[in-house]
Amino acid sequence: MGKIIVTGASGQFGTAAARLLLEKVAAEDLILLTRTPESLSEFAEQGADVRRADFDDPASLRSAMAGGERMLLISTTRVGTRVEQHTNAVEAAAAEGVKHVVYTSILGCGAPNNPSVEQFDHLATERMIEQSGLAWTHLRNCLYAEAVATAMAIPALQAGHKPENAGEGRVPIVSRDDCVAIAVGVLTQEGHENKAYDVTGPELWTLPDAMALVSDMAGKPIEVEMVDDEGMYAYFDSLGVARKASDVVPDGPIPWASEGMVTFGQSIREGFMDIESDDVERITGRKPRTLRSVMEQYRSTWPI
Structure with a gap:
């Protein structure tokens, strides 16, 4: 080789x-x-x-x-x-x-x-x-479990609240x-x-269920509010996130755009991520990690 x-x-x-x-x-x-x-x-x-x-x-x-x-x-x-x-x-x-x-x-x-x-x-x-x-x-x-355990979990725990436009769509968080x-x-x-x-990971999750797991492991409430796509844009607007990638400030504090996040949530809601696969285990020879195991790894970073 x-x-x-x-x-x-x-x-x-x-x-x-x-x-x-x-x-x-x-x-x-x-x-x-x-x-x-x-x-x-x-x-x-x-x-x-x-x-x-x-x-x-x-x-x-x-x-x-x-x-x-x-x-x-x-x-x-x-x-x-x-x-x-x-x-x-x-x-x-x-x-x-x-x-x-x-x-x-x-x-x-x-x-x-x-x-x-x-x-x-x-x-x-x-x-x-x-x-x-x-x-x-x-x-x-697929969506990284590490992102769910940090970028999603930490602000949700701090606010006790998270808007979500992915609805009940399922995603095999990996x-x-x-x-x-x-x-x-x-x-x-x-x-x-x-x-x-x-x-993909070993389980299909809805994002509200993933936040419920964070809440349970942290012992703190998180209210997930189902919103439409415009409601999700409004939430990111309130955080000062640029809507389009072309508007992201180079080397600025927020390196991503809300358009990517909102349409990603839409694609989950509409079933485009509802995929089961054994490719990870077949090629690596080991079972993929669970979302809970990744959350346990990052739990010490949570505002509990």
């Missing part, structure tokens, strides 16, 4: 993937790409090849990709402009002889009439990779650990070319 490239290796997902890969492959077979090489000194010291790469600077990418055979393309965070970034990376990889791209996509991607704006970029990227001539694997990751583990499995095993996997 040739060398494995990990893009965005200094992010949470990329760092976790690099650590797990080091349990499976030699350090010298890892190429770790980042805009901040100094942040990956722990891997460089072990013998991994840490290289500077910037998806907004296509000229820098060819040399960054040299010598790799498989690439984990971790989706960037800039909704609306990341397809161009992803295209720059894939074109450079193809030019340097990379054979297989493993991409972190989103659950429900490509389903007809899915309203989630988050999945538009992912769908465009999936199609771009498929048309590149490279082998591909799409990892369609731990980031399992998303990382299936990515590493695909990168280090044979037979995953030209396939899409649904990366």
Whole structure:
């Protein structure tokens, strides 16, 4: 097996993937790409090849990709402009002889009439990779349990209240650990070319039920108020969240836009996330983590 490239290796997902890969492959077979090489000194010291790469600077990418055979393309965070970034990376990889791209996509991607704006970029990227001539694997990751246990749980506990537009729609909330583990499995095993996997947790949850679990574990009440999409926008407006990704202030206090969150909730409500899959266990050889286990991990950060 040739060398494995990990893009965005200094992010949470990329760092976790690099650590797990080091349990499976030699350090010298890892190429770790980042805009901040100094942040990956722990891997460089072990013998991994840490290289500077910037998806907004296509000229820098060819040399960054040299010598790799498989690439984990971790989706960037800039909704609306990341397809161009992803295209720059894939074109450079193809030019340097990379054979297989493993991409972190989103659950429900490509389903007809899915309203989630988050999945538009992912769908465009999936199609771009498929048309590149490279082998591909799409990892369609679900809502992270870690996000539910922190970004959702903490404000809800502080306020004792949470508006929600996902209704009674069900979503198989998954731990980031399992998303990382299936990515590493695909990168280090044979037979995953030209396939899409649904990366899900072991249980389907409604978001009100997930908040009820937080309330029960914290011993504090959370009132979930069912609102429509406009009510959800109004809530995010009150927090000062930009509606559109194009209006997000670079390096500002809130790096995301409410349009993504509101349409994500809509897609859950309309059933686009109601998917059961055993792909995680089949490829990693272990059962995916439960939402409760992730909440237990983060419970010490809650305002109790």
